[in-house]
Amino acid sequence: MSIRNLNGRSRAWALIGCLFWFLFTLFPIYWVIIxxxxxxxxxxxxxxxxxxVDFEPSLLAWQELFGGVRGEFMNTFIASTIVxxxxxxxxxxxxxxxxxxxxxxxxxxxxxxxxxxFVVALGGYLLGANVFGWSRATAxxxxxxxxxxLSLLVNRVRVPGPILGNDDIIFWFVSQRMFPPIxxxxxxxxxxxxxxxxxxxxxxxxxGLTLAYIAFSLPIVIWLMRDFFAALPVEVEEAAMVDNVPxxxxxxxxxxxxxxxxxxxxxxxxxxxxxxxxxxxxxLTNARWQTLPILVAGQNSQRGDEWWSISAAALIAIVPMMVxxxxxxxxxxxxxxxxxxx
Amino acid sequence: xxxxxLERVTKSFGDVTVIPPLDLEIASxxxxxxxGPSGCGKTTxxxxxxxxxxxxxxxxxxxxxxxxxxRPGLRNCSMVFQNYxxxxxxxxxxxxxxxxxxxxxxxxxxxAAVKDAxxxxxxxxxxxxxxxxxxxxxxxxxxxxxxxxxxxxxxxxDEPLSNLDAKLRIEMRTxxxxxxxxxxxxxxxxxxxxxxxxxxxxxxxVMNGGRIEQAADPITLYERPRNLFVAAFIGxxxxxxxxxxxxxxxxxxxxxxxxxxxxxPVNRSAAYEVALGEPVVAGIRPEHTVRGAGGTAEVTLQVRxxxxxxxxTLLIGALGEAxxxxxxxxxxxxxxxxxxxxxxxxxxxxIFRKATGDVIPVP
Numbered sequence: 087m088s089i090r091n092l093n094g095r096s097r098a099w100a101l102i103g104c105l106f107w108f109l110f111t112l113f114p115i116y117w118v119i120i121x122x123x124x125x126x127x128x129x130x131x132x133x134x135x136x137x138x139v140d141f142e143p144s145l146l147a148w149q150e151l152f153g154g155v156r157g158e159f160m161n162t163f164i165a166s167t168i169v170x171x172x173x174x175x176x177x178x179x180x181x182x183x184x185x186x187x188x189x190x191x192x193x194x195x196x197x198x199x200x201x202x203x204f205v206v207a208l209g210g211y212l213l214g215a216n217v218f219g220w221s222r223a224t225a226x227x228x229x230x231x232x233x234x235x236l237s238l239l240v241n242r243v244r245v246p247g248p249i250l251g252n253d254d255i256i257f258w259f260v261s262q263r264m265f266p267p268i269x270x271x272x273x274x275x276x277x278x279x280x281x282x283x284x285x286x287x288x289x290x291x292x293x294g295l296t297l298a299y300i301a302f303s304l305p306i307v308i309w310l311m312r313d314f315f316a317a318l319p320v321e322v323e324e325a326a327m328v329d330n331v332p333x334x335x336x337x338x339x340x341x342x343x344x345x346x347x348x349x350x351x352x353x354x355x356x357x358x359x360x361x362x363x364x365x366x367x368x369x370l371t372n373a374r375w376q377t378l379p380i381l382v383a384g385q386n387s388q389r390g391d392e393w394w395s396i397s398a399a400a401l402i403a404i405v406p407m408m409v410x411x412x413x414x415x416x417x418x419x420x421x422x423x424x425x426x427x428x
Numbered sequence: 429x430x431x432x433x434l435e436r437v438t439k440s441f442g443d444v445t446v447i448p449p450l451d452l453e454i455a456s457x458x459x460x461x462x463x464g465p466s467g468c469g470k471t472t473x474x475x476x477x478x479x480x481x482x483x484x485x486x487x488x489x490x491x492x493x494x495x496x497x498x499r500p501g502l503r504n505c506s507m508v509f510q511n512y513x514x515x516x517x518x519x520x521x522x523x524x525x526x527x528x529x530x531x532x533x534x535x536x537x538x539x540a541a542v543k544d545a546x547x548x549x550x551x552x553x554x555x556x557x558x559x560x561x562x563x564x565x566x567x568x569x570x571x572x573x574x575x576x577x578x579x580x581x582x583x584x585x586d587e588p589l590s591n592l593d594a595k596l597r598i599e600m601r602t603x604x605x606x607x608x609x610x611x612x613x614x615x616x617x618x619x620x621x622x623x624x625x626x627x628x629x630x631x632x633x634v635m636n637g638g639r640i641e642q643a644a645d646p647i648t649l650y651e652r653p654r655n656l657f658v659a660a661f662i663g664x665x666x667x668x669x670x671x672x673x674x675x676x677x678x679x680x681x682x683x684x685x686x687x688x689x690x691x692x693p694v695n696r697s698a699a700y701e702v703a704l705g706e707p708v709v710a711g712i713r714p715e716h717t718v719r720g721a722g723g724t725a726e727v728t729l730q731v732r733x734x735x736x737x738x739x740x741t742l743l744i745g746a747l748g749e750a751x752x753x754x755x756x757x758x759x760x761x762x763x764x765x766x767x768x769x770x771x772x773x774x775x776x777x778x779i780f781r782k783a784t785g786d787v788i789p790v791p
Binding site: 327335 | 500503505507530559584
């Protein structure tokens with residue numbers, strides 16, 4: 087069913103509907119653009135819609151923004167760019183590998199091993215911190231290391247209980263996005279400050295913020311990429327296997343090129359998520375690695391309702407994503423698989 | 429050059445046993461076709477030779493090597509898939525040379541091998557094209573080219589022609605056959621098409637339910653099927669089966685409903701005597717409804733349909749309860765509901781035991 091198949095009145099109605107929706111979604115952007123050229127005079131009072139007719143545009147907001155009056159704008163912009171690009175790239179790369187492994191190789195994880203991990207990690211931490219009197223971070227690292235080692239061991243020996251498969255692992259990944267992020271953000275802040283006491287500064291650092299973003303983006307990347315990989319014809323990989331192509335070459339040389347549209351789309355989604363992310367940035371940064379959403383939100387509280395400058399900052403936050411989407415949309419086209427199989 | 433041998437190989441997926449213990453010896457340079465209905469285990473068998481499936485128990489050997497647990501890449505097999513499985517982002521030349529490139533073969537050598545394969549398969553004009561710019565037949569030739577440059581011990585074909593149209597399929601059939609003659613490599617070829625099996629194979633392995641029903645050269649399969657399954661599977665149109673019994677009435681006769689009363693050849697009496705009074709099934713191929721040298725019987729069928737094919741005409745009718753197809757000369761004029769009497773070449777007739785489905789062997 088397409089608008090093209092409609093005739094007469096229904097066609098007109100459909101067009102009107104589409105046009106309405108188009109204007110409805112576009113209007114906020116238009117509003118932000120003109121507001122960024124307004125002065126305090128043109129914002130107060132009645133609404134003014136058309137530049138040069140309703141109000142006299144001014145470059146004041148933009149001058150202030152780039153002039154540094156409004157805080158370290160350039161610095162924030164650069165921090166945002168570096169953090170979101172690197173975490174999106176890394177999350178997509180790691181997540182794609184994990185998703186491929188989960189699609190093509192059967193894993194068997196014993197529930198008992200998972201329980202051992204949980205018990206040893208929690209118990210070991212409590213024991214280390216409260217009984218042995220270690221610092222919290224030391225106790226945590228020791229407990230997690232031991233828990234990992236023990237659970238790997240338990241997974242090798244014969245133990246009763248159910249065995250979890252790939253779908254369970256995927257669900258476990260995705261389940262991490264089901265609880266409210268504030269739960270993780272707060273815990274992460276505490277963990278980072280404890281690690282900081284050991285001498286590894288994590289709060290307000292590139293590594294700290296990027297790691298948090300990678301960890302929080304991975305579930306969505308794995309979940310999305312799993313569907314893309316599952317849709318690939320397995321025979322193409324089998325042909326390469328018979329041809330003695332090593333697994334990693336099959337992945338990089340055949341699977342990745344075949345799933346480029348999926349990878350690009352996933353990268354874009356991850357990038358947008360990290361670029362717009364507010365909560366983690368609020369908790370884990372304070373000056374040097376502050377990101378744009380924090381800065382934009384801060385405008386209001388720092389100087390009052392100066393909508394023109396908030397609008398200018400918001401535009402700066404929107405535009406890079408639009409440019410990225412425009413560039414990458416060419417790569418997202420489908421049809422790359424044509425010719426692989428009948 | 430090396431043969432393939434499967435010894436007591438079984439395969440189960442969970443609780444489902446796909447292949448009960450199976451033994452198969454494939455000689456070096458032999459062209460063996462595994463044929464059978466869907467789900468008969470032929471593709472699983474092929475994939476176990478390739479290493480894409482590991483047998484649950486048993487041993488797989490290629491040449492003298494035990495490859496049972498070797499990964500596919502180390503078995504030196506080449507495989508051609510039903511859906512071509514080309515690398516869509518590479519040109520034809522890159523597709524053919526990819527395996528060599530990964531293995532670090534010098535570029536000049538790859539180019540020479542690709543050129544050679546392209547010449548054999550008439551792919552020269554297409555070397556710089558992508559798979560999506562090729563037709564189905566050309567794509568399958570690229571897949572075969574990729575298999576050739578491997579210079580394998582064994583070629584494995586998994587229904588390679590099933591996705592091609594009928595005309596192309598016949599062309600490719602001949603091409604693969606002549607390729608085998610030229611390369612002199614062992615070939616294991618899976619198909620569900622018995623015509624493909626008969627026309628291409630040195631030896632046809634008819635499989636059913638994971639078991640080998642009969643493994644023999646095409647003519648033996650056609651002339652001396654070992655049981656009802658093979659008899660029904662090989663030959664088109666399919667063999668006619670009439671249930672009845674053998675009685676002694678001045679020589680051994682086969683009698684069945686619909687007035688079937690056929691005097692069996694004297695030289696086979698000794699063989700057929702063992703089944704006296706036992707329920708049996710007589711099998712007669714449609715093309716054997718002609719006068720034979722060793723005595724002729726006649727059956728009368730109630731015609732239901734007529735299929736004029738040009739060289740000859742098929743009469744499809746009923747013989748008692750059974751459906752019976754007779755091949756008659758193109759000049760025979762018949763209409764539905766006619767009763768037509770056709771001769772039967774009793775020398776070409778087979779008698780199967782109804783209980784086991786096995787043929788009663790004749791001298």
